[in-house]
Amino acid sequence: MEIIRAENLTHVYNLVDGGKIALDGLNFSIDEGEFISVIGTNGSGKSTLAKHFNALLLPTNGKIFVTGFDTSDENNLWHVRENVGMVFQNPDNEIVAAVVEDDVAFGCENLGIEPEEIARRVDSALAAVNMTAYRKFSPSKLSGGQKQRIAIAGVLAMRTKIIVFDEPTAMLDPVGRREILDTAQKLNAQGLTIIYITHFMEEAAVADRIFLMENGKILKIGTPREIFSDAAEIKRLGLDVPVAVELAERLRRRGFKLPKNILTDEEFITALKELKN
């Protein structure tokens, strides 16, 4: 079932000042429960798009419907924000309270939810991100990955249907990166719709579909296998492909016969065994 639809979604910054087109007439549809990755170079429009999912920005032209609500209708603002949570790049900018459980409760308190219900939600949100043991800690004592999971718990406690991650791992160490991607996948498996913006192609490769952006446009929408099958195109855009894709491509160029659309290390190794025999 469709949960988000964009129709000619357009965003122009500084309209009065000549204007810079950040989103150039996007059309797409996202189903409930999908895991979507958005990739593209700096300045391609990814973060502008992210801010349209929960009406932090409104279209300067066209429309976006989130859980059926037109974001440009002011009366819908509440419904849109109830349904979409955001997780940004720097966890230090997202944490507001001095104790973990208070921070997780913050969003719920703003929604005016009963204290007993908030307590229940905080419990289950902390459990979902594997941070129950830290509920009484000061966030300042946590690692980057742990802080980011607290930010996710805060969103979960609000029971949104959609979570938008805008480069959530850019500042994290390798283990922190793994933790966040694992958490996003786990939540997706429980039915949440995930939109995940990243510069790390290995992270994008776990998505159901990838939106490939350039210059405010969506150039391509497809499965990771489809998107990464054209390694040359991806590189022309200034992006990268996963290691297995790159190596398979290099061997093909040297005349070796490998199956099309190799994406994972395992698939590459299977192909390697075939070659060796």
Next chain:
Amino acid sequence: MIDVKNLTYTYMEKTPFEKTALKNISLSVDEGNFLAIAGHTGSGKSTLIQIIAGLIEIKFGSVEVDGEPVKEKSARRNIGIVFQYPEHQLFEETVEKDIAFGPINFGLSESEVAARVDEALKLVGLGVELKNSSPFELSGGQRRRVAIAGILALKPKYLILDEPTAGLDPRARKKILSEIKNLHKLGVTIILVTHSMEDIAALAGRVIVLADGEILFDGAPRKLFAQEEILKRAGLLTPSTAALAKKISRAGFENFPLSLTIDEVEREILKMLGGKSKRA
């Protein structure tokens, strides 16, 4: 040479928030080294580089730069430090003025400052035609390079970079890394703090791994990535190329070596398939 001896540092001493960030650290960095420092968040990396750069006062231990204590101004001038997200520190109206800020404070002549601005721009791969642009009109990757140029204009002998590629897209990341590589070739000693195991594998001659304020490993990246136990304890992962190489060797190609870069993996595969020609 940078010589660090028995460095111990504790934040908020004698308070309930007391935290020992560095525990008796000793290391030396020779001129011409390309050293990477890795470790999980909170492992002590940032404290260490700030002390080396003379920005935090030493309580226990010593840091000497070419034989001189780092608290001396003349010693500190040999060290340049590029912080995380250095573009947040840009403040001048034009690129030129921003890069010139440091050299002017060093008391250099006008003509020397102008020459250094041009040279620094060249080193980070930006054209002189950008000199009169506002830094805020540039792309994220360009802004970061302007910020790095501001440090290079001081001509540091030792250059410390804290996560210089965080948040950049792959193309901008590659550009900055190749410029750092080039600086190293030109003789600048590099200390690179990074979470990117790929960058360590591709660039560093030596890597120091910090965990909870102690040095867990000091040696060649190739040795580090062969030691799963240390990686695990330090919260690090094998770079994706080396991880693939390990999987290949586990999948029945026992002699497949631990390869660090994609070129290396390719070479090893070609060697392995050696007998099989294109026409096979």
